[in-house]
Amino acid sequence: MKHFLSIESETAEHLVALLESSVQFKANRGKASESLLDGQTWALLFSKPSTRTRVSFEVGIRELGGAVIFLSRGDIQLGRGEPIIDTARVLGRMVQGAVIRTFAQSDIEQFAEYSQIPTINALTDYEHPCQIMADLLTILEKRGSLDDLKVCFIGDGKNNVAYSWIWAAERLGFELRIAAPDSYRPADSILEKMTNSRIFVTDDPLAGADQADVLYTDVWVSMGFEEESARRLAELDAFQINEPLVARAAPKALVLHCLPAYRGREISAETLEKHAATIFDQAENRLHVQKAILSDVRK
Ligand code: CP
Ligand code: NVA
Secondary structure (H helix, E strand, C coil): CCCECCCCCCCHHHHHHHHHHHHHHHHHCCCCCCCCCCCCEEEEEECCCCCHHHHHHHHHHHHCCCEEEEEEHHHCHHHHCCCHHHHHHHHHCCCCEEEEECCCHHHHHHHHHHHCCCEEECCCCCCCHHHHHHHHHHHHHHHCCCCCCEEEEECCCCCHHHHHHHHHHHHHCCEEEEECCHHHCCCHHHHCCCCCCCEEEECCHHHHHCCCCEEEECCCCCCCCHHHHHHHHHHCCCCCECHHHHHHCCCCCEEEECCCCCECCCECHHHHHHCHHHHHHHHHHHHHHHHHHHHHHCC
């Protein structure tokens, strides 16, 4: 049984194969009839809000010939306390695959184990692997390769997107700088697992951005951390992607944002609009990489 639960659990070879398959899905969209999920019904089980992930999975599953059931936590008994392992065993008897957005990574792992159907991580507190696949595809398209790549992630260095970036750098070997205040550094327990000596953490955003090929940011207040909003906005204030920061990066550096964006916080309105063409290609690429992932894990 194949799943897509994290970048951590993937090999470099498989990540590269998925990116190659994503390029094909993007090139062939609408041309060939795709029936890889013919006769299948997939459940989207979401415990947090979503625009891009929900729409790209719903469209992707339909374009592959499958049907979709969207289940938000509050609509099903999970929201009233039914255990994830029971929800998994029920869904596993009725649908052919599951795409899950939730809090604990252990919930998605338990779901995969108990449901016995292909399971895809659509974001947990620990990782957002489908996002990073779309980001890598975007970099590949704009730069031609991932060779000699230097990425700077700026902001909350211990959130799900930052952790997926760290695992991507570990698996694929590129240079990654995490520019974050001390209290937003990645956990030592993650950094200790790294063998790539080109993963750096700095509390100086300008040093992190210096000659970087990609400047990347994400929201300062991830879903589930809303109670910490005021403190986070104050503590991360100096870690905005803006024009002075872009000026420190390599000429023609890419600016990426997983979205949703909060202008004036993690990115200035001016910088977001200047790089909107890239950032919305990045959003579109969710669809193409997820079709590659769906076709890879399907039964
Ligand atoms: N980037 C991303 O996952 O967006 P959504 O929360 O809208 O799905
Ligand atoms: N780190 C963000 C990603 C949103 C797509 C969050 O978890 O809310």
